[in-house]
Amino acid sequence: MILNKLSISYKCQSSIGNSLKLEEMIKEVLVTFLEETEAIYGSFYLLENNTPQFILSMGKKIDCKIDALLDKFIENEINICKYDDNLNLFLYRLEKGLLIFIYDESIDLHVIKSILESLRKKLNISINSCLNVKDLEDKNLKLNSLTINLQDKVNEAVILNKKKDKQMFEQMKMAQMGELIGNIAHQWRQPLSIISTVASAMKLKKEMDILDNKDFFDYTNKIVDNTQLLSTTIDEFSDYIKETSNEKEILIQERVKIAIKIIESSFIMKKIKIIENYMEKETIYFKLISGELLQVLISILNNSKDAFNDKSIENKWIKYSVKKEEKSFLITIEDNAGGIPPDILDKIFNPYFTTKHQDQGTGIGLYNCYNIVSNHLNGKLYAVNTLHGVKFTINLPYQIS
Amino acid sequence: MLFEYKEKGFIMNINFKYFNNQESFINYATNKEVKYLIFVASSTNILLENFNKENIKIYGAIFSHLIYKNKLYEKGLISIEISEELNLSFIKNTRDYNFDDCKYSQSKSIITVFDGFSENTENFLINLFENIDFNTNIIGGGAGVLEDKTKKVLFNNEGFFSDSAILLFLNKKIKSSSKYGWEYLSGPYIVTSNEKNLLKTIDYIDALELYKDVVKEDCGLTLTKDNFSDISKNYPIGIIKYTGDEILRDPICFENGNLILIAEIRANSIVNILKGNKNNLINAASEGAKEALDENSNLAIVFNCITRKTFLEEDFEKELDSIYKEIKTNNMIGVITVCEIANKGNKYINLLNKACVIGGI
Numbered sequence: 001m002i003l004n005k006l007s008i009s010y011k012c013q014s015s016i017g018n019s020l021k022l023e024e025m026i027k028e029v030l031v032t033f034l035e036e037t038e039a040i041y042g043s044f045y046l047l048e049n050n051t052p053q054f055i056l057s058m059g060k061k062i063d064c065k066i067d068a069l070l071d072k073f074i075e076n077e078i079n080i081c082k083y084d085d086n087l088n089l090f091l092y093r094l095e096k097g098l099l100i101f102i103y104d105e106s107i108d109l110h111v112i113k114s115i116l117e118s119l120r121k122k123l124n125i126s127i128n129s130c131l132n133v134k135d136l137e138d139k140n141l142k143l144n145s146l147t148i149n150l151q152d153k154v155n156e157a158v159i160l161n162k163k164k165d166k167q168m169f170e171q172m173k174m175a176q177m178g179e180l181i182g183n184i185a186h187q188w189r190q191p192l193s194i195i196s197t198v199a200s201a202m203k204l205k206k207e208m209d210i211l212d213n214k215d216f217f218d219y220t221n222k223i224v225d226n227t228q229l230l231s232t233t234i235d236e237f238s239d240y241i242k243e244t245s246n247e248k249e250i251l252i253q254e255r256v257k258i259a260i261k262i263i264e265s266s267f268i269m270k271k272i273k274i275i276e277n278y279m280e281k282e283t284i285y286f287k288l289i290s291g292e293l294l295q296v297l298i299s300i301l302n303n304s305k306d307a308f309n310d311k312s313i314e315n316k317w318i319k320y321s322v323k324k325e326e327k328s329f330l331i332t333i334e335d336n337a338g339g340i341p342p343d344i345l346d347k348i349f350n351p352y353f354t355t356k357h358q359d360q361g362t363g364i365g366l367y368n369c370y371n372i373v374s375n376h377l378n379g380k381l382y383a384v385n386t387l388h389g390v391k392f393t394i395n396l397p398y399q400i401s
Numbered sequence: 402m403l404f405e406y407k408e409k410g411f412i413m414n415i416n417f418k419y420f421n422n423q424e425s426f427i428n429y430a431t432n433k434e435v436k437y438l439i440f441v442a443s444s445t446n447i448l449l450e451n452f453n454k455e456n457i458k459i460y461g462a463i464f465s466h467l468i469y470k471n472k473l474y475e476k477g478l479i480s481i482e483i484s485e486e487l488n489l490s491f492i493k494n495t496r497d498y499n500f501d502d503c504k505y506s507q508s509k510s511i512i513t514v515f516d517g518f519s520e521n522t523e524n525f526l527i528n529l530f531e532n533i534d535f536n537t538n539i540i541g542g543g544a545g546v547l548e549d550k551t552k553k554v555l556f557n558n559e560g561f562f563s564d565s566a567i568l569l570f571l572n573k574k575i576k577s578s579s580k581y582g583w584e585y586l587s588g589p590y591i592v593t594s595n596e597k598n599l600l601k602t603i604d605y606i607d608a609l610e611l612y613k614d615v616v617k618e619d620c621g622l623t624l625t626k627d628n629f630s631d632i633s634k635n636y637p638i639g640i641i642k643y644t645g646d647e648i649l650r651d652p653i654c655f656e657n658g659n660l661i662l663i664a665e666i667r668a669n670s671i672v673n674i675l676k677g678n679k680n681n682l683i684n685a686a687s688e689g690a691k692e693a694l695d696e697n698s699n700l701a702i703v704f705n706c707i708t709r710k711t712f713l714e715e716d717f718e719k720e721l722d723s724i725y726k727e728i729k730t731n732n733m734i735g736v737i738t739v740c741e742i743a744n745k746g747n748k749y750i751n752l753l754n755k756a757c758v759i760g761g762i
Contacts, residue, residue, distance in 0.1 A: 003589055004641045007671040014669060035667070037643050038748040040535075059749065060535055086747070087535075104747035107644065 008036045009115045016119060017126035020133045022046070023056055025126055030058040033101065037112050039090070041102035048096055048131075055097075064100055078113050092116055095124045096131065165351065168364045180237065180298075186265035187233050191226035198222045236262060250293070252284040252396075253322055256331060259297035260320065267305060271316060277332075278321035284329050287399055292376055296369045300333050300392045303366060307337035307389070328379070328397045336388035348383060415700060415762065416482040417734055419469040423447055426478055430457045436483040438569060440514070440736050442467045442476050443546045453558055460491045460567055462514040462544035463554040466710065468703050468735030471725035473710070473718060479734050481569075488570040491555075493562050495525035500532035505570035510538040512575070512702065512760070515566035517543020517739035518550040523664065523752050525566060526742060530750035538745050540577045540760040542704030542738030575702075576761040578692035579743035579753055581649055582685025583637055587615045588673030595668050600638075600652070600660040603672065608660045612636070612652065615674050629654055634708045635677045637755050638662065640670050644748070649675070649755040651708055663740065663754055677712045686757045687723035694727045698761035701728040703735025706755045710737055724759060 015032035019025040030042040043057035045066055052066045075093055083089040083102055088109060092099040099116075103109060202219045205211035236258045260274055267274055286293070304318050318335045340348060347353050349370040373381040379396035420426040422445060430437060439461040441447055452459050460483075467474040483489050488505045492498045495515065500506070511533065515522060522543065529539065544554040553561035590611070594601035600608045613624045616636050624632055630653060638660075639647035650662040666672075686705075694701055703724060710717045725733050741753040743760075 003591075004643070004645075004671045007591060007641075007669055008643055011667060011669045032667075034749045035751075040747065040749060059531055060746075061531060062535075106747065112643070 005111050005115070009118065011036050012115060013119055013122065016122050017129070020130055022127065022130035022134060025130055026055055027058070029099075029123070030056070033099075033116075034059050037101070037103070037115075038107055039101040039103050040087075041100075043100045045098045045100070046096060047093075047098055052098065060102070062102065066098075069100070070098075078117060080109055080113070094120065094127060097127055099123075161351075165364060165368075172364055172368075180262055183262055183265040184233055184237060186268075187261070188230060191229045194226050195223050233261075247287050247289055249285050249287045252286050252293075252329065252331070253279060255293050256297060256320060256322055259294050259301065262294070263298055263301050263305070267301075267318070270305060270308065272305060272308060273315070273317040275317055275319045276321070277319040277334075278323055280322045280324050280329070282324060284322070284324065285399075286377075286396060288377060292372050296372050296381070296394065297331070297333070299365045299369050300394075304333060304335035304337060304390075304392075307335060311337060313337065328395050331394040331396070332391055334386060334389060334391035337390070338388075339385040339390045340383065342385070345383065345385065349381070415487070416484065417479060417700075417732075419467070419474070419477060419479050419734075421474075421477040423451060423478065426480055427451060427455050427457065430455070430480070433457065436460070436489065438481040438483060438489060438567065439478050440464060440467055440481075440734075441478045442474055445476050445478060447478075447556075449556065449558065449560065458558060460489060460557045461555070462567060462736075463546070463552070463556075464542075464544055464736040464738065465546045465707055466737040468705065468721060468733065468737070470731060470733050471718065471721045473721065473737075479736075481734075483569075486572060490568040490570070491557050492566045492568065494564050495519065495521050495566050496564060498525070498528075498566075500528055503532065503568075505568075506533045506537075508533070508537060508570035509573055510540075510571040510575040510760075510762075512569040512571065513539060513541035513566060513742065514544050514555070514736070515541065516554055516563050517545040519564040521564055522740070526750055526752060529568075530744060534746070536574075536746045538575045538577055538760075539742055539750070540575060540702070540704065540744075540758055541742045542706075542736060542758065543740040544736075545739045547707060547739065571762070573762060576693045576695070576698070577743050577745065577759065578689035579741065579756045579758045580685035580689035580692075581639075581647065581756055582678075582682035583639065583649065583675040583755065584678050584681055585639075586619060586636065586674050586676040588639075589641065589671045590673070592666055592668055592670045592672060595666055598650075598662045598665050600662055600666060601658075607658050609655050609658050612660055612674065619676060624655075626655075634711055637675050637677075637708070638666075639673045639675045640666060641673065642751075647673070647675075648751050648753065651754050664752055679713055679716050682709060682713060682757075683716065683720045683723050686720045686759075687727070689757055689759045690724040690727035693759040694724075694761040696729060698728055699730050699732055700762045701725070701733040701735075702760045702762065703733065704738045704741045704743075704758040704760075705735060706741055706753075706757065707737050707739055708755050709757060720757070724757075728761075 012032055015028045017025060018028055026044045030044065033039060034042050039059065041057065041059040041062050043064060044055045045052040046055055052070065054066070069091060077093065079091040081089050081091070086105050088103045088105055090101040090103060090109060090112070092101070198219045202211060202216070205215060264274055301318065308316050313336065316336065318333060321332045323330050349366050351364060351367040353367070370381050373379045373394055377396055379394060381392070381394055383390050383392045418429065420429065426439070433456050436458040437460070439459055441461055441463050443463050443465050467477060467479055469479060488508070490503065490505070511529070513529070515525065533539070546552060546554070551563070553563045555562050555565040555567060590603040592600065592603060593605045602608055603611050616632060617623055620632070622628065622632055633652045637649045637651050639649050641647055650664055650666055652660045653663050654661050690701070701724060705720070709720070713720055725731070741756045741758045742750070743753065743756070743758040744750045
């Protein structure tokens with residue numbers, strides 16, 4: 001019955017190419033061919049590089065001597081030969097594979113042969129597609145493994161860089177501290193001198209027996225006030241240098257003034273005038289890890305101070321301001337040191353970028369400032385050239401207390 | 402009943418007997434060294450503790466009816482002694498069975514009874530086919546009763562089991578046949594939409610509507626939920642195979658316009674709607690008996706589908722007579738099954754339905 005043969009042909013055709021995994025695809029083909037054509041055995045060998053590779057078999061368990069069979073068939077033809085007295089062997093060579101079926105001798109193989117012959121092109125395309133997908137999967141796997149290796153190396157490099165950053169930052173901080181100690185020494189000179197003078201005066205008056213109660217309290221009050229001043233300087237300095245991860249609430253205006261106080265003596269020595277351009281009257285509180293904002297302010301101030309090096313500028317100044325806006329507040333530091341060349345302005349916050357001599361600059365200072373402002377304080381740090389020099393702006397959001 | 406079969410010096414003793422109840426079997430089974438395969442009619446009361454109390458080793462299966470000689474029994478049991486020449490495997494769960502462990506795959510024949518309503522039946526039979534020798538014959542049938550499809554129908558001394566099977570290995574070739582006798586009514590049609598055992602459309606027409614029309618034209622009756630199984634048993638669906646043979650599938654009910662068959666059907670299959678004719682069925686069984694039994698046959702073993710019995714009604718024993726007259730020794734046993742199997746090893750295995758399978762030993 002022709003309709004039946006057509007139906008079998010259609011069922012066999014429909015079973016091809018339903019998966020892009022070779023084993024799955026061939027399994028469906030073999031199951032259908034076996035059930036529909038009454039074969040008792042079916043198997044598939046992949047023939048790549050002339051080496052037969054067994055993929056799978058269905059039906060009776062038969063050990064096909066594949067190497068011996070390969071000599072038996074003519075390429076690209078369906079070959080039918082005797083398996084034993086009662087069984088016929090059906091060899092179907094494809095571009096990259098060999099399908100083997102075994103039938104009882106009572107089964108007419110002519111129609112099966114023509115059905116399978118009509119499926120050759122589709123089988124070849126489907127097998128090739130599966131092999132291509134497998135090839136792609138293998139390549140992807142290799143690529144993934146390379147990517148993982150690369151990722152590992154990048155991670156290692158990042159860790160190494162962070163370590164290096166930390167080392168450089170420590171070095172930078174130590175250098176800054178040397179400079180700050182000079183500042184402290186300068187700041188301490190005046191109160192120490194007052195304490196020394198007052199103490200000497202007290203001693204002299206006592207020796208002359210003219211130290212009355214009023215003098216005594218005046219002198220001791222002056223000593224207490226000045227020792228308090230010394231103590232405050234130490235607190236401020238220690239706030240800057242101590243490593244801590246505890247957050248505390250600070251008053252922004254006060255913190256800016258502390259930063260100015262810490263660096264002001266070195267500015268005075270370089271004849272750089274420090275001008276308070278605007279100071280917000282309304283208090284601004286901000287919660288941060290103690291010392292972080294000071295680090296940023298001192299780094300920017302020092303950067304401005306260094307910008308005056310080797311430049312013959314009269315009336316050197318830096319101006320600072322603290323100003324509230326609707327959703328954030330701004331701390332600005334502007335100098336009149338001539339500005340930053342436009343071609344490098346967008347690079348100044350990059351790590352290891354410096355225009356200073358290698359003995360003086362590490363390229364880590366402004367990078368660290370940027371990191372603190374954007375990542376720790378959730379704000380923005382940017383620099384723009386002005387008429388006279390450069391203006392750094394720290395834009396910090398209000399915090400909901 | 403004891404007979405001895407001799408072939409090229411090989412002797413096989415198969416001792417079988419019918420009992421009308423468990424008690425009479427227990428009284429008979431006095432030799433405690435012997436193991437028994439027993440086929441039990443579903444209305445027979447069986448208590449495992451009674452076997453265990455008497456230390457009788459049994460492996461059994463429950464069927465709706467038994468065949469002993471040319472008679473149909475709805476009560477009783479048939480025992481087969483497992484002599485040294487026979488080997489038996491009781492598979493508690495066919496899903497877990499590893500055929501690599503099977504010691505008897507080289508046997509010449511296998512008689513199997515299995516849970517006829519297990520979803521794993523087809524997989525199990527394919528595995529069996531694939532793992533046994535080239536020329537090993539398989540005959541057998543599905544145990545169970547239509548009234549309770551979830552009933553555990555296989556048992557041994559440990560208890561009752563579902564999804565299970567019994568394999569009886571013989572070192573003697575069984576001649577076998579499987580016949581239907583259902584005649585062409587309408588077709589051929591192409592299965593255009595299906596899902597496992599759900600037949601949705603035939604020739605792009607709603608399968609249930611087409612089936613109903615064909616049946617109504619033949620017998621004048623309209624199929625409804627209530628009369629469906631009574632009428633559809635006379636109108637099976639035949640799937641035409643490459644060799645021209647037909648595999649039959651019973652429509653057992655319908656749902657949402659789809660016909661539900663007793664086993665799976667493949668998309669794009671060519672099918673005919675068949676109809677029953679009592680004489681044809683009986684003649685087919687007779688033909689099958691002639692094919693499977695010859696002058697050397699000492700025992701006929703029959704696995705006959707329950708739908709043939711319900712279709713033939715009182716004429717069913719005529720079918721049994723037609724088989725019985727072909728066995729010269731008058732030794733005939735059998736069971737009424739829910740599905741059947743007959744494979745000579747020369748074609749891919751197919752689960753049968755509505756067939757009369759006869760084995761001649």
